[in-house]
Amino acid sequence: MRFTRPKECATCPFQADGCRKVFKFRVEEDVRRFTAPGRGSEKWAQLFKQRTAIERVFAYLKLYLELGSTRKLKKRALMDVQLSCLTYNLCKLALDRWNKTMLQSQVA
Template sequence: DIRKYTSPARGSKKWGKLYKERTAVERVNAYLKEFFGLNHVRHRTGKKARLHFQLVTLVYNASRLATDRIKKMKSEQMSKAA
């Protein structure tokens, strides 16, 4: 039974690593749906929906990159000051 006996086996190190990756991706998906409006995309064609998704992910990645760089700069400044 595939529902009882999964591959990789539950509780193994490989399963734990895979589960961590999956939860990280699901957190990002939930964030995009909640704050960028991907829950309510209504386009007649797949092309428009795909473009909308690509623009949202571009903005999300750019904002994450900017915040990570700002945090890094601040931590470097704090370490120099100390």
């Protein structure tokens, strides 16, 4: 695996020329730190496409509805999850219906 580290090149005299130091690692050195395939590679993109629907929903809820960083406990946390899921389902339903009407208008 190869990584570029521009932060470590802050004191490099060749930084003005656009030099980017490249570090090579073996995945076996630290399995938790270096994953294979690396993010941003073509193989990683292919594996990313194979995710299940529930993984996509969880990722959406964590990213856009902030369920990954909630500080509520018990009933309030459960209510927050339920409201977020309801919001997600309503948005998907509205988008599906809108796409269906747009498709029908294009055909007609």
